[in-house]
Amino acid sequence: MTADSNPALFRTEAADGASPEGPVVKTGLPGEVHREHGPRARNTRAYLQYVAGKIGGAVVSLFAVLVTSFFLFRLIPGDPVKQMTGGRPVSAEQLAAMREEFGLDDPVWKQFVDYVGNVLTGDFGTSYQFHAPVMDKITDALPATLLLTGTAYILYTIIGIWLGTRTAWRNGGLGDRLHTGLALTLYSVPSFWLGLLLIIGFSVGVGPIPGMFPTGGMESGDKEGFGYVIDVAHHMILPVITLVAVGYAQTLLVMRSSLLDEMGSDYLTTARAKGLRDDLVRRRHAVPNAMLPTVTLMFVNLGTVVAGAILVETVFSWPGLGGLFYQALSVPDLPLVQGLFFVFAAAVIVMNTVADVIYPLLDPRVGR
Structure with a gap:
């Protein structure tokens, strides 16, 4: 039997898109079906x-952070055991017993092996100064950090994207020059310095003008119910403004630059030639394509939400992870410092990996 005598039997069905494994090809034998691996499978x-490469790179980075966090902070001058005594007279026998209790008399290699083994089980050790598990201290301080930095993250992301879009679309105008100049200025300002200025101007007061906001802390301690919520919000205003002022500037500049790169593209000219309004051209065509670098920045910044803002939290005495890290460094409380450093770095690495995994879904040119 030939193909000419029964062309239907040897027909090739171009089921393009019907199967994720590729088009189906029927041969002359009943029930025999071969699948070709098409572009979708590849x-x-x-x-x-x-994705596997990115995850593998993240695992290597986490291990490098683990090694760095162990050895780096042992270079900090000072004896943590003596710091724990608070300056009280302690005998040499008591100091030796404390060093043995915390394993500080063991060789460095043994301390490192024990540390890695404990971290793999979720145990970062016991804090020297608080005499409590490190993970408990991190868990207790995490909600305050997420409240502060999470609120700031949402605000500066929305403001930065909106203003970046507006300034780029009106490139060269008065608003573009003002917003870009202000963003460049705020982006270069140290966050702790800006926080101190806000405290001087709005907490301490200038001249006859009294301060309107607390100088630090998260609450006054004498409020309950809805009054407590208002009290916490009142304490959040200045640190949130500080974080938003620095964070929105970076988002604005990235969004503006990305949109400017898209504005000369042929597809925008085609959209305008079809009679679409300028507002629709911007919202439906230009902004979605310009968002790709900004999405990466959003995920990177999302990692810093967990890491907190060490300097800002310290300036405003905010009881979060940043303030806890500063307290741990002052001792030095090695287990707490190591645990916080690992958590900070892990949050950034994980969010970077998530951004790398999602990016090819938004832009098919990546990862192919």
């Missing part, structure tokens, strides 16, 4: 290989 394999 793209899926390439994407999975890309």
Whole structure:
């Protein structure tokens, strides 16, 4: 039997898109079906290989952070055991017993092996100054950090994207020059310095003008119910303004630069030639394509939400992870410093990895 005598039997069905494994090809034998691996299957394999590579790189980075956090903070001058005594007279026998209790008399290699083994089980050790598990201290301080930095993150992301879009679309105008100049200025300002200025101007007061906001802390301690919520919000205003002022500037500049790169593209000219309004061209065509670098920045900044803002929290005496890290450094409280450093770095690494994994889904040119 030939193909000419029964062309239907040897027909090739171009089921393009009907199967994720590729088009189906029927041969002359009943029930025998072969599947070809088409572009979709190849793209899926390439994407999975890309994801596996990114995850592997993240694991290597986490281990490097683990090594760095152990050895780096042992270079800090000072004896943590003596710091724990608070200056009280302590005998040499008592100091030796404390060093033995915390394993400080063991060789460095043994301390490192024990540290890695404990971290793999979620145990970062016991804080020297608080005499409590490190993870408990981190868990207690995390909600305050998420409240402060999470609120600031949402605000400066929305403001930065909106203003970046507006300034780029009106490139060269008065608003563009004012907003870009202000963003460049705030982006270069140290956050702790800006926080101190806000405290002087709005907490302490200038001249006859009294201060309107607390100088620090998270609450007054004498409020309950809805009054407590208002009290916490009152304490948040200045640190949130500080974080938003620095954070929105970076988002604005990235969004503005990305949109300017898109504005000369042919597809925007085509959209305008079809009679679309300028507002629709911006919202439906230009902004979605310009958002790709900004999405990466958003995920990177999302990692810093967990890491907190060490300097800002310290300036405003905010009881979060940043303030806890500053307290741990002053001792030095090695287990607490190491645990916080690892958590900070892990949050950034994980968010960077998530951004790398999602980016090819937004831009098919990446990871193929």
